[in-house]
Amino acid sequence: MKKLFLIFTALLIPCLLFSQNTKSGDDAKGIFKYENFQKPDECGSSCHTDFYAQWKQMMMSKCYTHEWDEIEYFKLAVPHAEKESKVAGVKAGCNGCHAPVSFMAGDVPPPKPNMNSRANESVSCDVCHSVTGFTGDTPYNFNFISNPGNVKYGNRESLNSPSHDVKKIDFLSKAEFCGTCHNEKSPFGAWVKATHLEWKDGPYSREGVQCQNCHMPRTPGISSAMGEFHQDVAQHLFHGAHDPGKVKGTIELRIHPEMEDAAPGEQLKFTVVLYNAKTGHKFPTGSAEERMLWLHVEAVDAKGNVFHLKVDKKGFPGEEFTISSDVLAYQDMGVPLGITDFKGIQRDGIPFGDRIFRMPYLDPVGRMTIQQWNTASFGVDYRIGPRETKTETFTWVVPDNIEIGKLKVKAVLNYQKLPLPVADYLGVPKDESEIIEVNFHQTFVEIVDD
Numbered sequence: 001m002k003k004l005f006l007i008f009t010a011l012l013i014p015c016l017l018f019s020q021n022t023k024s025g026d027d028a029k030g031i032f033k034y035e036n037f038q039k040p041d042e043c044g045s046s047c048h049t050d051f052y053a054q055w056k057q058m059m060m061s062k063c064y065t066h067e068w069d070e071i072e073y074f075k076l077a078v079p080h081a082e083k084e085s086k087v088a089g090v091k092a093g094c095n096g097c098h099a100p101v102s103f104m105a106g107d108v109p110p111p112k113p114n115m116n117s118r119a120n121e122s123v124s125c126d127v128c129h130s131v132t133g134f135t136g137d138t139p140y141n142f143n144f145i146s147n148p149g150n151v152k153y154g155n156r157e158s159l160n161s162p163s164h165d166v167k168k169i170d171f172l173s174k175a176e177f178c179g180t181c182h183n184e185k186s187p188f189g190a191w192v193k194a195t196h197l198e199w200k201d202g203p204y205s206r207e208g209v210q211c212q213n214c215h216m217p218r219t220p221g222i223s224s225a226m227g228e229f230h231q232d233v234a235q236h237l238f239h240g241a242h243d244p245g246k247v248k249g250t251i252e253l254r255i256h257p258e259m260e261d262a263a264p265g266e267q268l269k270f271t272v273v274l275y276n277a278k279t280g281h282k283f284p285t286g287s288a289e290e291r292m293l294w295l296h297v298e299a300v301d302a303k304g305n306v307f308h309l310k311v312d313k314k315g316f317p318g319e320e321f322t323i324s325s326d327v328l329a330y331q332d333m334g335v336p337l338g339i340t341d342f343k344g345i346q347r348d349g350i351p352f353g354d355r356i357f358r359m360p361y362l363d364p365v366g367r368m369t370i371q372q373w374n375t376a377s378f379g380v381d382y383r384i385g386p387r388e389t390k391t392e393t394f395t396w397v398v399p400d401n402i403e404i405g406k407l408k409v410k411a412v413l414n415y416q417k418l419p420l421p422v423a424d425y426l427g428v429p430k431d432e433s434e435i436i437e438v439n440f441h442q443t444f445v446e447i448v449d450d
């Protein structure tokens with residue numbers, strides 16, 4: 001009997017191992033059923049009430065339902081995929097990161113958010129806590145391996161949960177885990193999201209600081225109703241671009257004049273130094289095709305007259321993308337919108353002559369695009385890297401109509417998630433293009449009679 005049992009288990013173990021899923025990315029489409037994944041409210045109703053409440057606030061619980069996501073997917077990506085074979089894969093693929101359970105259940109495109117289907121769960125508890133690893137060397141394009149079931153993968157050993165087993169997995173606590181969705185390669189092979197790759201190239205990875213350290217801060221407490229007390233419970237906050245408090249102060253600013261006084265007709269020069277003190281990746285990162293970060297400098301004379309200072313050109317290739325102007329862009333949107341010879345829309349929607357810290361995404365014919373899936377190459381990368389310092393100068397001839405007396409010169413660094421002209425054109429709610437002041441600094445110059 002004992003022998004039989006041994007033979008039986010010896011046969012069973014490989015069987016069990018074999019039943020582990022190893023498919024990921026595009027190959028994972030339709031390999032599971034919705035029922036394989038628990039609903040987040042089941043996790044949250046009586047056990048993980050606090051984490052559930054935190055999850056409800058974060059963008060990852062809304063990445064299918066958030067209005068701009070809905071507009072971009074249903075108005076642009078789906079029709080584009082139906083018209084151009086090169087990008088056909090995104091019709092399903094967007095959901096690999098934005099509605100992973102629907103993708104793995106093969107329900108693509110999922111019903112629209114107002115249908116209240118399970119796609120609305122977006123990135124749910126069970127999406128993250130069923131991941132056991134990823135395929136290949138580089139995490140990207142949802143190449144995580146999912147093994148949903150009674151075992152939830154977590155960051156601690158030996159926990160006794162009454163409703164499921166818990167297994168510790170180091171991968172969950174590593175940046176690579178996040179990279180499976182926070183790195184994205186377009187159908188043209190361009191890295192249109194590279195938050196993990198930027199981190200990997202930067203100082204924080206060398207110091208062992210993971211994404212989780214900055215986006216899941218630790219506090220003493222319990223992580224479930226019946227859980228043990230720990231000093232360092234990983235909070236599920238995931239603050240990002242949608243949290244002005246996270247964005248504010250990211251860059252430290254200083255402006256200094258070359259001279260302390262000047263007369264009308266004389267030339268003044270100001271230097272602005274910008275230091276990225278807070279992000280573990282570039283700023284902006286992620287959806288960089290639509291993030292605006294710009295430096296605006298104004299002088300106000302003793303009578304309150306306002307003068308706008310334009311940034312000095314440095315002369316590097318592709319610099320024209322980094323100085324705001326009235327050029328039109330985003331012409332490739334005409335394809336999904338069904339407009340032939342679409343002239344495009346205003347590129348920036350901010351005062352002309354301001355410096356923009358960005359990396360332009362270029363469509364297959366080299367025009368700037370907001371459709372990251374239609375990106376074939378990039379222009380100059382003029383974003384601010386982790387702990388990087390950038391310097392800008394503003395040379396200005398003091399005008400004759402200026403008031404004698406104290407001149408205040410103020411440098412403001414502004415941030416916007418989506419350029420206003422694009423938001424207005426597509427009918428995206430205004431809060432997506434609200435302007436957040438990242439930081440400012442001001443200095444004074446005395447205007448004297450010559």
Ligand code: HEC
Binds near residue numbers: 156
């Ligand atoms: C985007 C992925 C993601 C989502 C969504 C997510 N978690 Fe987590 N969770 C993590 C990661 C990563 C850790 C481990 C953090 C670490 O070790 O640095 C974690 C840790 C935990 C822990 C252990 C915390 C501790 O420190 O003891 C619990 C419990 C937990 N999650 C429950 C939940 C529940 C419940 C939900 C849904 C309401 C949820 N998680 C949603 C990624 C996620």
Ligand code: HEC
Binds near residue numbers: 059060066182
């Ligand atoms: C299953 C895919 C997936 C995984 C895994 C994942 N994310 Fe996300 N994450 C997303 C998506 C999709 C969004 C976009 C939400 C939206 O539509 O704006 C997002 C948004 C975010 C945001 C908010 C950005 C904002 O605009 O405010 C932060 C911060 C974030 N993720 C951090 C992390 C970290 C840290 C990890 C690893 C512990 C992680 N994510 C793992 C898919 C994922």
Ligand code: HEC
Binds near residue numbers: 195242246
């Ligand atoms: C040293 C702290 C730090 C580390 C490490 C870090 N971040 Fe961030 N992250 C920030 C700060 C600060 C912001 C807010 C400014 C911004 O939007 O870039 C941010 C913003 C974000 C955003 C929002 C970007 C957008 O425009 O929507 C995402 C997504 C994100 N981080 C993901 C990650 C991932 C994934 C990792 C690991 C590969 C990571 N972060 C590592 C500090 C950090």
Ligand code: HEC
Binds near residue numbers: 093095184287
């Ligand atoms: C590899 C994973 C992945 C894929 C595939 C993906 N996304 Fe995302 N998407 C993200 C992450 C992560 C973020 C947010 C992080 C950030 O902004 O830094 C995001 C952000 C967005 C945002 C911006 C949200 C905001 O508030 O600004 C939109 C809109 C969006 N995605 C739509 C799409 C569409 C449409 C597709 C398919 C063409 C798609 N995504 C494919 C991971 C993905």
